[in-house]
Amino acid sequence: MSEEISLMKGNEAIAHAAIRFGVDGYFGYPITPQSEVIETLMEEAPWKTTGMVVLQAESELAAINMVYGGAACGKYVMTSSSSPGVSLKQEGISYMAGAELPGLIVNVQRGGPGLGTIQPSQADYFQTVKGGGHGDYRLITLAPASVQEMADFVALGFELSFKYRNPAMILSDGVIGQMMEKVRLPEHRRRRTDAEIREQCPWATLGKTPDRKPNIITSLELDSEVMEKNNERFQAKYRLIEANEVRYEEVQCDDADYLLVAFGSAARICMKTIELARAEGIRVGLLRPITLWPFPTKALAARAGKVKAMLTVELNAGQMVEDVRLAVNGAVPVQHYGRMGGIIPTPEGVLEALKEKVVR
Amino acid sequence: MDIQTIKSPENLVYTKPALLNDNYMHYCPGCSHGVVHKVIAEVIEEMGLQEKAIGIAPVGCAVFAYNYIDIDWQEAAHGRAPALATAAKRLLPDRLVFTYQGDGDLAAIGTAETIHAANRGENIAIIFINNGIYGMTGGQMAPTTLSNMKTSTCPEGRNVQTMGNPLKILDLLALLDGVCLATRTSVHTAAAVKKTHRLVRKAFENSMAGKGTSIIEVVSTCNSGWKMTPAAANDWMVEHMFSEYPIGDLKNI
Numbered sequence: 001m002s003e004e005i006s007l008m009k010g011n012e013a014i015a016h017a018a019i020r021f022g023v024d025g026y027f028g029y030p031i032t033p034q035s036e037v038i039e040t041l042m043e044e045a046p047w048k049t050t051g052m053v054v055l056q057a058e059s060e061l062a063a064i065n066m067v068y069g070g071a072a073c074g075k076y077v078m079t080s081s082s083s084p085g086v087s088l089k090q091e092g093i094s095y096m097a098g099a100e101l102p103g104l105i106v107n108v109q110r111g112g113p114g115l116g117t118i119q120p121s122q123a124d125y126f127q128t129v130k131g132g133g134h135g136d137y138r139l140i141t142l143a144p145a146s147v148q149e150m151a152d153f154v155a156l157g158f159e160l161s162f163k164y165r166n167p168a169m170i171l172s173d174g175v176i177g178q179m180m181e182k183v184r185l186p187e188h189r190r191r192r193t194d195a196e197i198r199e200q201c202p203w204a205t206l207g208k209t210p211d212r213k214p215n216i217i218t219s220l221e222l223d224s225e226v227m228e229k230n231n232e233r234f235q236a237k238y239r240l241i242e243a244n245e246v247r248y249e250e251v252q253c254d255d256a257d258y259l260l261v262a263f264g265s266a267a268r269i270c271m272k273t274i275e276l277a278r279a280e281g282i283r284v285g286l287l288r289p290i291t292l293w294p295f296p297t298k299a300l301a302a303r304a305g306k307v308k309a310m311l312t313v314e315l316n317a318g319q320m321v322e323d324v325r326l327a328v329n330g331a332v333p334v335q336h337y338g339r340m341g342g343i344i345p346t347p348e349g350v351l352e353a354l355k356e357k358v359v360r
Numbered sequence: 361m362d363i364q365t366i367k368s369p370e371n372l373v374y375t376k377p378a379l380l381n382d383n384y385m386h387y388c389p390g391c392s393h394g395v396v397h398k399v400i401a402e403v404i405e406e407m408g409l410q411e412k413a414i415g416i417a418p419v420g421c422a423v424f425a426y427n428y429i430d431i432d433w434q435e436a437a438h439g440r441a442p443a444l445a446t447a448a449k450r451l452l453p454d455r456l457v458f459t460y461q462g463d464g465d466l467a468a469i470g471t472a473e474t475i476h477a478a479n480r481g482e483n484i485a486i487i488f489i490n491n492g493i494y495g496m497t498g499g500q501m502a503p504t505t506l507s508n509m510k511t512s513t514c515p516e517g518r519n520v521q522t523m524g525n526p527l528k529i530l531d532l533l534a535l536l537d538g539v540c541l542a543t544r545t546s547v548h549t550a551a552a553v554k555k556t557h558r559l560v561r562k563a564f565e566n567s568m569a570g571k572g573t574s575i576i577e578v579v580s581t582c583n584s585g586w587k588m589t590p591a592a593a594n595d596w597m598v599e600h601m602f603s604e605y606p607i608g609d610l611k612n613i
Contacts, residue, residue: 025451053450058476062443065436065473069416069444072434075451095437194452205432205448207411207455216426218417218435 005184010150011177013185014080014106014170015040017154018052022191024075025053027066029085032118033174034108037080050191060085064092064105071101072217074197074204076158080106082174083124084115087132093167094133097234098219102161104154105139106170108177109315111342119342120174122264125319128171129293136231138238140168140245141292143263147181149290155186162200164241171292173315175265175344247290248299252278256285258358259303261324261334262313263289265344270313272347273354280351282359292320300327307332309358313350314338333358377401379410379430386424388495390590392580393422395547396460396489396556401429403560404456409568413456414448416441420462421495421582439470442477445484449567456567458485464494467503467529474533481538481572485563488530488575490605491582499585503527506604511585526604530577534610540566541574542611546602548581548594562612571613579605 008016015037018026028038038056046052053070057063063079070077081089086107096103107128111121124132128141140160142153153170161168197204205215221227249267252274253259260270267288277284287303289296304310309332312321321336328334337353339345365371379401387393404413413431417423419438426433436444441459449457466474466488477484493511494500500513504526508517518526534542541563545556556578563574579601583593 025447027447053447055446055450057443058472061440062446062473062476065440065443066447068436068440069434069447070451072444073414073448073451077447077451091437092440099435205414205434206452207414208430208432209411214426214430215432216435217433218426220423220435 005182007180007182008147009036009178009180010144010147010172011036011108012040013147013151013183014154015044016185017151018078019044019046019050020186020188021155021158022050022076022189023052023078023154024191025055025070025077026079027055027057027063027070027077028079029057029060029063029081031082031085033110033120033177034080034082034106036177037106052191060088061091064089067103067105068092068096068099068101071096071103072099072205074201074206078104078106080108082108082110083112083121086124086127090133093139094135094137095219096167097133097137097139098135099217100165101167101217102158102165103167104157104161104170105167106172109171109173111340117342118174120265120315120344121340121342122173122266122315123317123319123340124171125292125314125316128169129295137234138166138241138293140164140166140241142168142170143290143292144170144172144176145264145267145288146176147179147183150176151183151185160245164237166237166241171264173265242294245291246294246296246299248296249288249290250299251286251288253285253287253303255283257283257308258354259307259310260284260286260313260350260354261289261300261310261320262286263292263320266313266315269345269347269350273350276347276351277354282354284354295323295327297327300324301329301331304328304331308360309333309335311354311358312336313345315344316340377405379405380428381430383427385428387421388584390581390583390593391421392491392547392578393489395553396487396578397425397428399547399553399557399560400487402557403564404431406561407564409456409564412454414452416445416448416457416459418459418461418465420465422460422462422489423496425460439465439468440473441465442470442473442482442484442486446477446480446482449482449484453483456564458487458564458567460487461489462495463488463490463492463502463504467527471529474529475536478533478573478575479536479538483567483570484573485567486573486575487560488577489580490577491580491585492601493582493585495582495585503529504605506600528605530575530610533575538572539575539611540572540613541576543609544577544579544605544607546579546597546607548597577605579607
């Protein structure tokens with residue numbers, strides 16, 4: 001890591017980290033509150049330095065399909081958008097999962113449904129972790145809670161995505177995308193050569209060489225027997241990801257009587273709530289899922305025996321709470337507190353909800 | 361003269377291109393797709409681009425194009441082939457990137473992707489099969505279905521008052537500055553096949569030279585969907601399709 005520290009927005013950090021990571025292509029369409037990603041890339045003009053392609057597509061649909069086309073060539077390709085645009089991308093995400101293509105999608109969430117609001121939200125949790133597109137698939141989902149993590153998760157997203165040949169998403173929100181914080185950007189890495197890509201991605205459509213059969217990237221298989229086998233292969237891969245790639249952070253959990261469970265910006269708010277609660281003698285901790293899928297089910301189950309109750313805090317009507325309840329399987333009461341439509345909960349509001357719904 | 365003498369190399373006047381493999385084609389007898397596949401395979405071979413070619417297959421009858429020509433392929437979602445091709449060509453500028461699309465794929469669900477790829481002047485070749493019908497799904501109305509032509513979703517014939525007019529999308533594409541070649545051809549006679557071969561070669565040369573987007577509309581038959589014999593379908597195409605979709609260059613820079 002370099003010692004260079006910058007002050008920037010989360011969206012800008014994504015763009016800078018992408019260039020430095022050696023991303024080959026970015027394809028996007030403007031939408032608030034994430035347009036700084038493509039604006040920063042256009043400003044930085046990485047095609048003059050690293051050779052990275054940056055293209056403003058005609059729609060989110062085209063952008064995700066460009067990601068499909070680039071990923072099929074074994075390239076590091078990504079797109080970013082916000083909730084309504086990410087709905088449009090679901091087609092391409094399902095096809096990428098079906099064709100086992102890696103690639104990175106960033107969702108800087110805003111309030112919905114529909115055109116909704118441009119203010120922050122976490123209401124796309126279900127869409128992301130339960131499969132917003134058609135078919136049985138899973139999306140590796142990283143939830144950054146700081147500008148630093150926005151930068152760091154570009155590399156992590158690509159690493160996991162290529163390791164398992166599965167699309168990955170950074171599920172952020174308007175708070176993390178728009179707020180400015182200190183960030184230590186990653187070191188510059190050079191982009192991979194075609195020879196390196198051929199080595200790392202023998203499946204990539206880089207042009208057929210005489211030593212191999214044609215590479216065909218497709219999600220189509222009309223023979224149901226084979227299609228079921230394909231699905232079994234996907235499911236086995238998902239179980240492997242669940243076994244190996246769960247990431248979470250625990251804050252002041254050791255002596256906690258009550259546990260807050262929150263991700264992204266909601267987790268940041270909960271950090272302050274912990275301070276306020278502990279000042280009043282209420283021993284509260286936080287479990288922050290970093291991967292929303294795979295979900296930290298075991299970590300939550302382990303905590304269930306040690307706390308009196310849990311409260312999920314989300315910028316939605318109660319989505320992750322369902323996964324927390326499944327994880328603890330009735331061992332401990334789990335309540336939800338959330339604000340919707342772009343309203344950001346306050347630390348005091350969370351404390352009040354904690355006292356009202358959980359503290360006995 | 362025995363058969364082996366007839367088949368001797370010095371008597372060889374025609375052969376299947378090596379890139380066209382021996383897989384049984386799923387296309388109906390009489391369909392234009394097989395001929396167009398052969399032409400593409402011939403041109404890739406002739407230009408020595410076997411190791412540089414990346415084909416993008418559509419959704420529709422040609423969804424399995426990748427089973428027949430031995431090059432690298434990507435299978436696109438319905439209508440999105442030009443978006444895939446855009447990324448592949450931008451990321452690999454020295455490769456030959458082409459899409460192969462039918463009328464439903466290119467002129468209905470993929471209209472936006474087609475128009476915008478062409479408007480950006482992406483250095484790709486688009487092979488567009490226009491047979492005026494959805495073949496794969498069983499013969500429904502296409503954007504290019506002729507006025508009064510019967511299909512399973514316009515059993516009384518396409519009523520242009522309520523179902524829209526046959527879409528001359530090549531005319532729209534020819535207007536775009538990013539397009540260097542917009543031409544209509546067919547493959548119903550030996551002469552037409554030869555001409556199509558020359559046009560496909562021009563399109564692929566344009567792609568490699570970075571001249572912009574080339575679109576070749578192959579006015580085609582779908583004898584199964586049209587419910588005709590292959591020979592009758594060819595006659596019907598000449599009589600009805602060619603007046604709506606005239607053969608020839610709209611643009612050839």
